[in-house]
Amino acid sequence: MTPPIDPVDLTAKLVRCASVTPAEGGALVTLQTLLEGAGFDCTRVDRGEVSNLFARWGDKGHARSFGFNGHTDVVPVGDVAAWTVDPFGAEIKDGYLYGRGATDMKSGVAAFAAAAVDYVTNTPPDGAIILTITGDEEGVAVDGTVALLEWMDAQGEAMSACLVGEPTCPNEMGEMMKIGRRGSMTAYFTVKGVQGHAAYPHRALNPVPVLARLVDRLASHVLDEGTDHFDASTLAVTTIDTGNAANNVIPAECRATVNIRFNDDHSSDSLIAWLRGEADKIARESGATVEMTTQVSGESFVTPPGELSAMVAKSVEAETGVVPEMSTSGGTSDARFVKNHCPVVEFGLVGKTMHQVDERVMVEQVHQLKGIYTRILQDYFA
Structure with missing residues (x-):
């Protein structure tokens, strides 16, 4: 059996890519290499200075096409001298992986990519798995997910449901998911x-x-x-x-x-x-x-509690023992674009250090997140 993909190792590889918006920095190339090796059809959907990646495993237009949306671009590091580690060094110490984008949101992208690759390799589903990964979420966000969704519409590609992997938990792993945004x-x-x-x-x-x-x-x-x-x-x-x-x-x-x-x-x-x-x-x-x-x-939007949110909440509770609050709090995310395409909810890691000096993510929680995403795929295609 093919050894499982380590989401922490993949996160570290992505953090080492200096992908400050709109630079690609090698992050999408890293993902594309991994996904193509597992049988995903990948297309770069670049627009202007922005790099975007579309990846699909399974048949185009399948009625059960589960999607994931995320970004590999990051905000600037600010004062490098204020960091205690190399912002793009992906150093692991005291149970945390450090680096710009470690929390927001290269770990989320890595966890889902790892879960998806392992899932299609070991238990190929009757359906399709789609990843839409942009390099323009932290910027003006006009040539990123927007461009990907416009391209998908033109190509006849569609997701029947989508999970956005932004950090959603304020303090503790599993405590909150987003079913809408202001x-x-x-x-x-x-x-x-x-x-x-x-x-x-x-x-x-x-x-x-x-x-x-x-x-x-x-x-x-x-x-x-x-x-x-x-x-x-x-x-x-x-x-x-x-x-x-x-x-x-x-x-x-x-x-x-x-x-x-x-x-x-x-x-x-x-x-x-x-x-x-x-x-x-x-x-x-x-x-x-x-x-x-x-x-x-x-605009504001909400995906009313239903089958999709229940499936995500069930997977979170099974992996963490915590029942997530279904919230609409916080700022905007690219879910505001996806909601015009299909039902969408968000779940990701604890976001306390995102955009901060010494941004970091707990190694154990990255593994937990892969487990949650794996459970979601298993439930969706059951």
């Missing part, structure tokens, strides 16, 4: 007044108090009280700036940024309309000009 959008405001001398404010139109009233109005507004699967939506004022270095000059304009994380009580369109309305009210009251632009990262 939407995310950012609004940028510029208030334009009339510049003047601070000693003669009547000759100017100061945009600063106008902007202050606007952001206070927005921040004090209760968007909602939460919904069945989501906590209350939130609005955070993240920047306020005049660019004015002089203390005796009333600036001509000032700017602010707000970020909204919203539940399924809202859409980005409804929130943009509300924001525009509030900005227009302030403009009318003050006589200043209020300009607004927006950037939408994703």
Whole structure:
């Protein structure tokens, strides 16, 4: 019998690939070599500067096509001198594997790839297993999973269900899975007044108090009280700036940024309309000009608890002894794109050190994760 793939060894190989977005760094080549050796059909779906990998074992278009989505790109290491280890050295000490991407999310990709290779090698299923791995999740995320899904649609490739392997557990292995995500959008405001001398404010139109009233109005507004699967939506004022270095000059304009994380009580369109309305009210009251632009990262979504989430929860409990909470908390992930393609849930490791100096993952938990993913495949194809 072929020896099993060690997910920790594979994680280490991937961590040694310096794949800071959008660099591929050898990570997808490493995965493709492994998967092709196990009989997966692999296609590079690169777009622009971004590298992506599609891999399928089994027949194209099979009614039972289980998918996995993940990424091998990582955020920059920051101050290398602050690390106690080589950020791309994949050093193992005291039961932890260290390195940028060890948690987010090369270990998740390695655990599923290892589980999938072992599964098709030892018990070939009646169905297909698909991996969609991108190098553009930590960046602007327009040429990664989006490109893979567009390519799949054009080629007649499809997943009947998908698991995203992002870190989902806040503190303990197995405690949380994601069945949805809040939407995310950012609004940028510029208030334009009339510049003047601070000693003669009547000759100017100061945009600063106008902007202050606007952001206070927005921040004090209760968007909602939460919904069945989501906590209350939130609005955070993240920047306020005049660019004015002089203390005796009333600036001509000032700017602010707000970020909204919203539940399924809202859409980005409804929130943009509300924001525009509030900005227009302030403009009318003050006589200043209020300009607004927006950037939408994703809409809220939920995969209601059902067969897919129950299967994942069962596998997590069997491997860890913990019943995972089905949550929609946290930031965005590429599940926001996959949800338009098929039912999707997320489960991965503990994410406490992701994006931090000395990012690390517990070796034992990487093995556990492979075990969980193996159980999911076994249940899905039973």
